[in-house]
Amino acid sequence: MAKQSLVVVGNGMAPGRALEKLFEAAPDAYKVTVFNAEPRVNYDRIMLSPVLAGEKSYEDIVIHGDGWYIKHGVTLYKGHKIVAIDRDAKTVTSEHGETVAYDKLIVATGSSPIIIPVAGHDLPGVLTYRDLDDVHAMMVAAKPGARAVVIGGGLLGLEAAAGLQMQGMDVTVLHLMPTLMERQLDGAAGYLLQRSLESRGIRVHCKANTQEIVGEKRVTGVRLDDGTLYPADIVVMAVGIRPSAGLAKDAGLAVSRGIVVAPDMRTSDPDIFALGECAEASGQVFGLVAPLYEMAGVLAQNLLGGTAEFHPSATATKLKVTGIDLYSAGDFTEAKDREEIVLRDPTRGVYKRLVLKGNRILGAVLYGDVADGAWFFDMIKREVDVSEMRETLIYGQGYQGGSALDPLAAVAALPDEAEICGCNGVCKGKITGTINELGLKSLDEVRAHTKASASCGSCTGLVEQVIKLTIGDAYNPAAVQPMCGCTELGHDDVRRLIKAKALKSIPAVMQELGWKSSCGCAKCRPALNYYLVCDWPGEYEDDSQSRYINERVHANIQKNGTYSVVPRMFGGLTSAKELRAIADVVDRFAIPTVKVTGGQRIDLLGIRKEDLPAVWADLNAAGMISGAAYAKGLRTVKTCVGSEWCRFGTQDSTGLGVKIEKFMWGSWTPAKLKMAVSGCPRNCAEATCKDIGVICVDSGYEIHFAGAAGLDIKGTEVLGHAATEEETIEIVAALTQLYREQGRYLERVYKWAKRVGIDSVKAAIMDDTERRRALFERFVASQSYVQTDPWAERVAGKDAHEFAPISAFGAAQFAERRPS
């Protein structure tokens, strides 16, 4: 029988989980097609706040990478919004006109942020906070000192405010109600929260009724009804969400607040399910993932003919703002038949509130000290009768039944069914069981196998305690991340031991440091090769078989197995002679593509591997050498025209860039190293987003470092000032050497600097001139071994085996062996 077709509209966290469950149970039951209005794979929406705060990157929060879809045969339409469901024909159609037929359909369209329809709400610069595009828009706007106004003082608004502030913005939160997060906190706790936000420099204005968003071409401010005007470069509206049920409604499905589903997750059409924030179950809609994941499990079973049912239970949540502890669980709205127990400790900034009905806890809010959150939540879910401990309940688990105040003891006392990870619905028993069964030893392993703490991460501490309880001293939370599966040692230990034990070859490292594999893997070998190249210049013999193909053959592999060739153009300068030689080589080898790169030079793409040495020979003849466009090493030094030509130039930026590149080419570094020199602060060479950048000023040279403009975007930090070109070059080289010696393989300058601290780098290079000189000299020493053009070496015959097949057979004479 042909596979049934399952179509999913929306690719959020809920359907992602449903498909996981489906493929676990029955990998081949359905041919799955997913349409996502967002142009990307499934990612962890919960973690947008850490991305906004710069604590995580998009890559860190991807749940299913492209490979996952390929592996499961899922067709994913990215950036395709479904505009119509035809229930008679059983098809869906996207805005780009793609129509796909379904046997079963899942509508998982999530929610949309509510926009308050005040004047100016549609001005550019008015953002919502829902997806990665919103985060990117905020990050682009977040120039240090720029002003952000966040409308809405609930969970989302406060996370946005904290993130924007971490990005260096001046942030104001406007909240309609008298206190923040009034749904979770009473006035006093709201005040504690407000105070702690204000102490970090976030302005909070409660009872703020927005009257108008002001601006001509884009937003410039927000005016309140009392006339107060807050200037703003961006405005983030975080006032609530509304289930996205329009598509379902248009298709004639029953819709109330959300798309109405029965406990089996079916809508009013038995072949159509609704799932996630767009669904309304038992008269409720949901805004947290834990219940959505439960729905997902139910739905997956029912797709396979099961009869599972979803019944909402209590949920818990945390405010994900680093440094503020706020936990709330269950239902904490006030009502006649409910009682409250409140504990305040103003000196410690602690506030706890329990809402009870009869002898059961309905809800808990903890601020400042959230250690007992899981314990309360567990009692809420299990509807435990608390009459026995009512007097001491609010003091937490430590005070009950004489058990110690030790947090471990508290976790030990939790029953196996106690939920540890709310996002993924993982209970304590599941974690301990999996640890014992598979012999897990680290948090990462537990995350991989149980999914506990794999989403928002707020239960990480608890999970660690469970691991500790289960395996005792075998758990070492400070354990460093091993380099790869071949060793327990981390990068820093390996580097230290290479020096300490004077290990000078890859086999020596593997032997002495107890590698677990015979000859390493594709992760550790290139790293070790770099560490040895860096630590033993002139002594260590480069191991080409431990280099990634591009560095092995000094060209960049392309998707079809051909290569690209990028000759150096020092400082972006070229000449008629060089250009003529390039033109000739292009003609002679029929090179299909010639492109100007983002690095101020020319890329020749689509060259057959066998032709590389001949292409290089011609380029060498015109004086050109490898541009190392493939190297974890010095790439480019971009320059602007500077004082030679430009009416604003203060120094010869082109000349300095050329000098730096001539001095530094050939050096190997932990990851690629890109530089730029601009002739004045107009910064036409974009020096302030490079690994190292120089901005020429009247009085000399301002040296910058630790910028990024690839996967991450980050302006540089100022390292210091130099008066002369010589001093600049010394500083730049010393900085590079420090990075060479401390950086972990594949760690770009900005990540290294963040890890070791900007100040420690400044201290080493700018404050300690002796150390700077020593670093500079080590760099110079190492350069003396590497400034031989790798292309010329290969033209002369080095590694010839790389560029010729071992043998070649024609169709007619394949029995004939051609000597190689």
Place this chain on the structure above:
Amino acid sequence: MSAQANDAGLVDWIVVGRTDEVPSRGARVVRAPSGDIAIFRTTEGAIFALRDRCPHKGGPLSQGIVHGEAVTCPLHNWVICLKTGEALGADKGCTPKIPVRIEDGKVLLPAAVLAAAAA
């Protein structure tokens, strides 16, 4: 003369090169009418042959890093087992494995495999 009959006389084996022409923990390519074949050599000196096409998106496996009895594809880092041609770890896929014989330090492949598409 390089075509040789095997023991049973059923398969013609053809010499494609010497084992020492293949770098240790490296690979070489045999160009053939049926398409490129990658010959790998491990640290221990074992020789394996696979179609030079990654099961993922056809990457040239001969250009990858060889470690243990596996090669990491240069395009997207799938790890392919040299013994079976199967993708290791979480990835799924298989590259046709090619029978190989070593005689007197010479590497031999079946003539039929060189001439036609792999079985």
